[in-house]
Amino acid sequence: ADIVVLPGDGIGPEVTAAAVEVLQAVGLRYGHQFRFAEHRIGGAAIDATGEALPAATLEAARRADAVLLGAVGGPKWSDPKAPVRPEQGLLAIRKALGLYANLRPVKPHPAALGASPIKPHLLSGVDLIVVRELTGGIYFGQKQRGADRASDVCEYSVAEIERTIRHACTLARGRRGKVTSVDKANVLETSRLWREVATRVAAEEFPDVRLEHQLVDSMAMHLLAKPREYDVIVTENMFGDILTDEASMLAGSLGLLPSASLGEAGADGAAAPGRQIGLYEPIHGSAPDIAGRGVANPYATILSAALLLRHSLGLEDEARCVEKAVDGALEAGVFTADLAPAGRGVSTRAATAAVLEQLQ
Amino acid sequence: ADIVVLPGDGIGPEVTAAAVEVLQAVGLRYGHQFRFAEHRIGGAAIDATGEALPAATLEAARRADAVLLGAVGGPKWSDPKAPVRPEQGLLAIRKALGLYANLRPVKPHPAALGASPIKPHLLSGVDLIVVRELTGGIYFGQKQRGADRASDVCEYSVAEIERTIRHACTLARGRRGKVTSVDKANVLETSRLWREVATRVAAEEFPDVRLEHQLVDSMAMHLLAKPREYDVIVTENMFGDILTDEASMLAGSLGLLPSASLGEAGADGAAAPGRQIGLYEPIHGSAPDIAGRGVANPYATILSAALLLRHSLGLEDEARCVEKAVDGALEAGVFTADLAPAGRGVSTRAATAAVLEQLQ
Numbered sequence: 001a002d003i004v005v006l007p008g009d010g011i012g013p014e015v016t017a018a019a020v021e022v023l024q025a026v027g028l029r030y031g032h033q034f035r036f037a038e039h040r041i042g043g044a045a046i047d048a049t050g051e052a053l054p055a056a057t058l059e060a061a062r063r064a065d066a067v068l069l070g071a072v073g074g075p076k077w078s079d080p081k082a083p084v085r086p087e088q089g090l091l092a093i094r095k096a097l098g099l100y101a102n103l104r105p106v107k108p109h110p111a112a113l114g115a116s117p118i119k120p121h122l123l124s125g126v127d128l129i130v131v132r133e134l135t136g137g138i139y140f141g142q143k144q145r146g147a148d149r150a151s152d153v154c155e156y157s158v159a160e161i162e163r164t165i166r167h168a169c170t171l172a173r174g175r176r177g178k179v180t181s182v183d184k185a186n187v188l189e190t191s192r193l194w195r196e197v198a199t200r201v202a203a204e205e206f207p208d209v210r211l212e213h214q215l216v217d218s219m220a221m222h223l224l225a226k227p228r229e230y231d232v233i234v235t236e237n238m239f240g241d242i243l244t245d246e247a248s249m250l251a252g253s254l255g256l257l258p259s260a261s262l263g264e265a266g267a268d269g270a271a272a273p274g275r276q277i278g279l280y281e282p283i284h285g286s287a288p289d290i291a292g293r294g295v296a297n298p299y300a301t302i303l304s305a306a307l308l309l310r311h312s313l314g315l316e317d318e319a320r321c322v323e324k325a326v327d328g329a330l331e332a333g334v335f336t337a338d339l340a341p342a343g344r345g346v347s348t349r350a351a352t353a354a355v356l357e358q359l360q
Numbered sequence: 361a362d363i364v365v366l367p368g369d370g371i372g373p374e375v376t377a378a379a380v381e382v383l384q385a386v387g388l389r390y391g392h393q394f395r396f397a398e399h400r401i402g403g404a405a406i407d408a409t410g411e412a413l414p415a416a417t418l419e420a421a422r423r424a425d426a427v428l429l430g431a432v433g434g435p436k437w438s439d440p441k442a443p444v445r446p447e448q449g450l451l452a453i454r455k456a457l458g459l460y461a462n463l464r465p466v467k468p469h470p471a472a473l474g475a476s477p478i479k480p481h482l483l484s485g486v487d488l489i490v491v492r493e494l495t496g497g498i499y500f501g502q503k504q505r506g507a508d509r510a511s512d513v514c515e516y517s518v519a520e521i522e523r524t525i526r527h528a529c530t531l532a533r534g535r536r537g538k539v540t541s542v543d544k545a546n547v548l549e550t551s552r553l554w555r556e557v558a559t560r561v562a563a564e565e566f567p568d569v570r571l572e573h574q575l576v577d578s579m580a581m582h583l584l585a586k587p588r589e590y591d592v593i594v595t596e597n598m599f600g601d602i603l604t605d606e607a608s609m610l611a612g613s614l615g616l617l618p619s620a621s622l623g624e625a626g627a628d629g630a631a632a633p634g635r636q637i638g639l640y641e642p643i644h645g646s647a648p649d650i651a652g653r654g655v656a657n658p659y660a661t662i663l664s665a666a667l668l669l670r671h672s673l674g675l676e677d678e679a680r681c682v683e684k685a686v687d688g689a690l691e692a693g694v695f696t697a698d699l700a701p702a703g704r705g706v707s708t709r710a711a712t713a714a715v716l717e718q719l720q
């Protein structure tokens with residue numbers, strides 16, 4: 001299998017290197033040959049080529065079996081007047097590959113509950129997954145800047161909503177059968193369309209799935225007050241961005257949360273028809289404040305590699321094996337600084353070594 | 361002073377009645393004459409007149425010294441195909457009165473920490489206030505519905521941002537001097553304008569205030585992980601809607617959070633020049649599931665009445681007196697169901713009586 005690695009900026013290179021090591025070890029153990037090719041994206045690509053997503057990177061990603069990404073961005077490229085920003089590379093690759101469904105599972109690990117701001121008794125048994133629409137909405141609508149004003153358009157088509165709801169409902173079938181669709185239908189027209197389409201698709205195609213609707217503001221509360229009640233949460237791009245960062249606090253640290261961005265065979269002209277394309281990245285950012293110091297938490301990227309094994313390569317046992325290894329490292333108390341009591345975290349290298357050891 | 365009361369729907373009539381009783385008691389104690397006039401808004405207004413904000417209601421509000429509102433909405437009026445929705449009444453009155461600054465203070469009460477999903481040690485010392493822009497953004501931009509798509513426009517003018525930032529910075533001067541401006545400047549054009557204007561206004565007009573910027577997704581995390589670090593948080597309409605409901609969990613219950621929506625003298629043709637108009641409402645909704653049962657938590661509306669005394673009537677001592685009375689009732693353990701351990705809450709009447717007693 002060909003895996004394109006896009007380290008990106010900040011701690012990106014450190015955490016992708018850790019995940020690649022783990023993938024190599026899994027390949028060795030199960031007898032697979034993974035070929036890795038590194039390409040530039042984000043700030044690193046801007047520095048080298050002037051573009052946040054060089055054509056060579058996109059071309060390689062299109063041809064690969066899967067893409068593993070670190071993170072993009074940093075103060076170096078965040079001058080508001082800059083002509084290109086690192087984030088544009090990330091948004092562009094999501095769009096170009098047609099990665100409309102961003103899966104963000106949240107399952108707090110018992111050993112990491114100390115790091116969560118939430119009371120532990122609310123967290124036991126929490127096992128939810130957010131399906132965030134990733135290639136539409138206000139992220140990709142028309143942007144305008146006038147002399148004294150600015151605007152962004154949020155737009156959704158029926159087809160964009162349908163495929164996202166289908167993805168969520170299909171996922172729910174393999175889980176507890178419940179889907180919570182989040183919108184702001186009491187105010188937004190796009191949300192009213194979202195709710196209508198969700199209701200219709202669920203009723204017609206997924207009579208076995210229980211669908212409920214929540215307003216985004218209430219959801220921001222209920223996610224904290226009764227997280228156990230949720231199974232699959234599906235929502236549009238911007239709401240998903242906010243709610244998943246909030247949900248990360250259930251798990252104790254952003255440093256534990258992986259994500260998978262999945263496309264449709266041939267959707268938006270992405271991959272060749274019949275091929276499922278996937279991009280895997282931790283939900284944390286490039287953390288420029290700790291970059292290059294060897295202390296970043298690699299678990300989220302390693303868990304993203306597990307999702308890659310599962311969703312792009314169809315290697316379920318191998319995926320489970322990686323997830324168990326991370327569980328084991330956490331149980332053994334191998335915590336990086338984001339998880340440990342003040343000033344007592346281990347290095348990226350030590351955390352990776354702990355996972356590799358569990359893989360044996 | 362003339363106070364217009366808009367009970368609205370669901371538990372609205374119950375909680376505004378409680379707050380009016382408290383205002384009457386304060387008036388008696390301090391020798392003020394408050395005159396109350398009730399008008400319809402929301403579902404109640406739709407049933408009676410076909411409109412969510414009847415002209416008579418708006419006219420009365422414009423002439424009043426302050427407006428006290430309960431809540432609007434409920435299943436009875438939430439058919440997506442309905443020509444008018446209760447929420448339109450709320451949005452219309454905010455807009456018509458030019459109430460661009462929505463203040464939502466969050467200061468967890470020690471006695472209510474048990475009801476919060478957040479670990480208590482993170483909450484001691486939390487004292488923040490969110491200034492939510494209330495009459496612009498995607499709430500009020502153009503909405504379109506086509507055969508197979510829908511759209512909403514988010515728009516902000518420099519002037520709209522300036523006045524909101526000024527409001528936040530002025531508030532910060534009377535507090536700890538720190539303002540956190542929240543946006544999504546790495547993706548949205550309106551957010552880039554927001555950040556530019558915030559930076560300029562703070563630098564030119566408020567050199568004594570410390571301004572920092574946060575992305576909305578990070579804010580959704582930090583609000584839980586380190587709530588003590590925030591003083592004044594200022595943001596646009598939709599982000600403010602989501603973040604304040606999330607922040608309510610710090611206080612234990614939505615039932616404890618008041619809000620003040622303030623306008624500018626003559627802004628948007630609101631009140632007569634020189635008059636500050638204000639609308640006060642709990643941040644919770646109409647809670648149709650418990651409406652009419654006499655069990656709603658009246659504290660948020662009573663605390664909203666305290667904000668009314670402070671901001672619209674300039675009665676600081678009287679406002680403090682009401683706030684202390686609610687504190688006292690909470691300290692005495694007078695909890696409605698949302699705050700009490702399962703099934704052991706007191707009635708709206710008992711909670712109101714406890715506040716009235718503390719007022720003596």
Ligand SMILES: CC(C)[C@H](C(=O)O)[C@@H](O)C(=O)O
Nearest residue numbers: 087090091241283546547577
């Ligand atoms: C970097 C940014 C553009 C991105 C987003 O908002 O989608 C990030 O926050 C994420 O959630 O993946």
Ligand SMILES: CC(C)[C@H](C(=O)O)[C@@H](O)C(=O)O
Nearest residue numbers: 186187217447450451601643
């Ligand atoms: C009822 C609704 C329109 C309203 C809003 O979104 O502004 C409410 O959620 C609020 O926060 O006051």
